[in-house]
Amino acid sequence: MVKIGSIELRHEPLLLAPMEDVSDLVFRSMCKEFGADLLYTEFVSSDALVREIEKTQKKLTLSDTERPVGIQLYGKEVEALVEAARIAEAVNPDLIDLNFGCPVKKIAMKGAGSGMLRDLPLMLKITSEVVKAVKLPVTVKTRLGWDEDSKVIVELAEQLQDVGVAALTIHGRTRAQMYTGEADWELIGAVKNNPRMHIPIIGNGDVNSPEKARAYFDRYGVDAIMVGRGSIGRPWIFREIRHFLDTGAYLPPIEIDEHVDLIARHLRNTVEWIGERKGILHTRRHIAVTFKGLPNFREIKIKLLQSNSLEEIEQLLAQVKQKYAGFTYSATPHNSDEQ
Template sequence: MKIGELELRKEPLLLAPMEDVTDHMFRSLCKQYGVDLMYTEFVSSDALVRDVEKTKRKLTILEEERPVGIQLYGKDPDALAEAARIAEAANPELIDLNFGCPVKKIATKGAGSGMLRDIPLMLKITKAVVNAVKLPVTVKTRLGWDHDSKIIAEIAEPLQDTGIKALAIHGRTRSQLYTGEADWTLIGEVKNNPRIHIPIIGNGDVDSPEKARLYFDRYGVDAIMIGRPSIGRPRIFKEIRHYLDTGVLLPPITMDEHVEMIREVLHKAVDHLGERRGILHSRRHLAVTFKGLQNFRSTKIQMLRSESVAEIDEILNGIKTDYAGFTPGDLQGSSDVQ
């Protein structure tokens, strides 16, 4: 699969952009597990143009992570064009436009999935960004604003006509947020439109190797993007890649391996952010990664209340001992799905 001049393997796996998750620490870990293309956290175009330091830090890309796309959001064409030029200077492989974020504070102000209620503005922004940079520009969006306005099949061609090089579609409407089941039928409809010639990337509910194989075969998408199933479980990319390539499932991860994987998430965050901020940053992963273990609630509460790495390390060591006979195969797929 090619996005502009960026060439990826057949049936590539992409890490979805997620706020407070897909920083370069988590991306580098996912890269170790075989992800093919990753995206930054959401980058506010307005904040980037205003030179906000916290936003500029989101542009950090390590060489070992590549290829990486920087995802921008906003609602002003001029600001987004300028932000795209700033992001291009950070030397990513592509620029991605966020027309899919359903969070209220973003969508109801007209940005993210709020663009699904103003298609002329969406197209104007996309064209402005395409014209502003030399890098490939891609778009991530949803089926529509709500059940009565699933317009993705109608807007895919106009988006393609602006010059974008790929389109990622999450199989839910904005009003669904992350509830219900992702509907991939419209994603397949876009992919199978003979006038569509850019790669179509499917996103939503892919939380197992078997489902990835099924969705590639059934809907014909060029790539699959995975978001929340990777939280606390970056190994999902290795599991899916192995199954796509061989048709054989990997042996279930052992509890020791699972704990050490989460310990690495924690320590990477602490090394980069310092102890307090690193622990806070890691809690999203700690909260979901052991879901499914019996009688685990008190341990989970203790772990999430811990304020030192030493204390969390001790708890993790205890989990390895207390659940030594437990094969955490049931943990695969236990995360919330995007």
């Protein structure tokens, strides 16, 4: 069993990563349905939350069916993050997570997200003050360092533990790498196997198949694994990984009927949640990758990604089901290193 504060998770838990425009209420609920043990919201701007921006406040909407769930915050000012943490705590999540890992230029170059890796005293000050400001467990997600010459994670992990974080998630790349190259799980393992560390260490990066999850648990001893881009368009990856972890056997690839029905449900629920235009835009990222492996799919895919009509997309999805009736994937989609 893995404990984060008072949250108890099963042995070898699987977590859904906080991803902007991905980890919304609808997608989180689907990942929970397929066995994700702990979910995180999209990252929430502390400044926007303090300013009561409606779009940001909507990200705090949680459902009891998705618990345990954490709200992830980002920013660069101590006072704003402390106030945002208190606001987030008021909607009753199970934990607060601080984002010190987002590599996106518009965030990192302003000193937030992974930009904090260039100002470790400020990162530690923010973390300490947020821990003191709320009663919920506070966790952190970060990277190995800013670049190849500043991989500070082993020492930084100890410092974050010392100021009170309840768990630490490490993405196995530097900010300079963005999402290129392979994640360095050796350094994640070095943090986990540091005898001074006693909080749960969660590994993240390139988890897009059951065999990778099994290998990362076995080789590096992490307490939990966080799945990010490998879940996009494929919330059932949690079911596939859990079955493999528990039995050592693969589940059969998803059937085309179930596949289409899930994407259609995801689309409808997202449209109901945030409206047709925004719902379609949110779902496009999933549609762009979800049918990988279908032969001669390019023409339908282009139509799916260009459509701005819920009715038209549903008709196209019905065509997919009809055209590929009886189709069996030769291998589980997305088992490449592209995630």
